[in-house]
Amino acid sequence: xxxxxxxxxxxxxxxxxxxxxxxxxxxxxxxxxxxxxxxxxxxxxxxxxxxxxxxxxxxxxx
Numbered sequence: 001x002x003x004x005x006x007x008x009x010x011x012x013x014x015x016x017x018x019x020x021x022x023x024x025x026x027x028x029x030x031x032x033x034x035x036x037x038x039x040x041x042x043x044x045x046x047x048x049x050x051x052x053x054x055x056x057x058x059x060x061x062x
Contacts, residue, residue, distance in 0.1 A: 003042040004060040009033050011056035018048035018057060 005026055014032040024041040027034045027048065034056070048057050 002040065002062050003044045004058075004062050005036045005039050005042050005048075006058040006060070007034050007036060008056045008058075011054045013054045013056075015053065017051040017053075021047045021051050023047065 007027075012033045014029070014034070016029055016034070018034050019027045019029055023045065024038065024043060026036060026038045026042045028037045029035070042059070044059060044061060046059060049059060
């Protein structure tokens, strides 16, 4: 089992909190937006969801 991580770039406000809180480096900043760069490392801990003020992140168990 794993996780699919999606970020709605239109909703992302670029505050970088999700990047900073992720314990496994799934996300990074590119062009002032968070992007998924290491999805296979996602633990499904939902830390990124909890800190995202714009609800731009979706996690789906696969």
